[in-house]
Amino acid sequence: NAGVTQTPKFRILKIGQSMTLQCTQDMNHNYMYWYRQDPGMGLKLIYYSVGAGITDKGEVPNGYNVSRSTTEDFPLRLELAAPSQTSVYFCASSYDSSLEQYFGPGTRLTVT
Amino acid sequence: GDSVTQMEGPVTLSEEAFLTINCTYTATGYPSLFWYVQYPGEGLQLLLKATKADDKGSNKGFEATYRKETTSFHLEKGSVQVSDSAVYFCALSEGGGADGLTFGKGTHLIIQP
Numbered sequence: 001n002a003g004v005t006q007t008p009k010f011r012i013l014k015i016g017q018s019m020t021l022q023c024t025q026d027m028n029h030n031y032m033y034w035y036r037q038d039p040g041m042g043l044k045l046i047y048y049s050v051g052a053g054i055t056d057k058g059e060v061p062n063g064y065n066v067s068r069s070t071t072e073d074f075p076l077r078l079e080l081a082a083p084s085q086t087s088v089y090f091c092a093s094s095y096d097s098s099l100e101q102y103f104g105p106g107t108r109l110t111v112t
Numbered sequence: 113g114d115s116v117t118q119m120e121g122p123v124t125l126s127e128e129a130f131l132t133i134n135c136t137y138t139a140t141g142y143p144s145l146f147w148y149v150q151y152p153g154e155g156l157q158l159l160l161k162a163t164k165a166d167d168k169g170s171n172k173g174f175e176a177t178y179r180k181e182t183t184s185f186h187l188e189k190g191s192v193q194v195s196d197s198a199v200y201f202c203a204l205s206e207g208g209g210a211d212g213l214t215f216g217k218g219t220h221l222i223i224q225p
Binding site: 004033035040041042043044045048058090092097099100101102103104105106 | 116144146148154155156157158161201203205212213215216217218
């Protein structure tokens, strides 16, 4: 049981490039989330999903897109990378919206 | 909207000292409350939780009591160890909706031997 896995661990992008951050969970959780963590700040919700085929915007969705074609996978897409997207990105999942979330190890992204 | 306020860090203590990290919240309903811990270079791990007023969450010697009258969920530990050095996040979930957790900014705890 691997829990929540994320790839890559680190990435450096040039301004305007695109990339996909991968997230997979093997706990059969319906709810999945993407957060970003900026230095000295708490986590901010980017997008979330309540099940396969259903996604919705969080607090800071601009510049990102997501999809949820399966229960296990919830990739996050950056289309035109900007320096403001330099951050650490965490994926999380939960069985129920009121219960605790399980977090992946994070992806550290730098855009220069 | 919902918000969580926790004491600014870093908090520096000596080993075996008593720890309190304050957390207060604003919510429209009756949230569940959580403390998460983040060790260097790792993701967040759930430390403890409480789902209704007067509940006490506890784990690894840490405790926090859900106080509805003061909208607080302060984290305490009687005797800290060097291995407790980490960043601690207070968070809430309103549930019902699915829009994630609302986090405080985190408190960096440093325990000196």
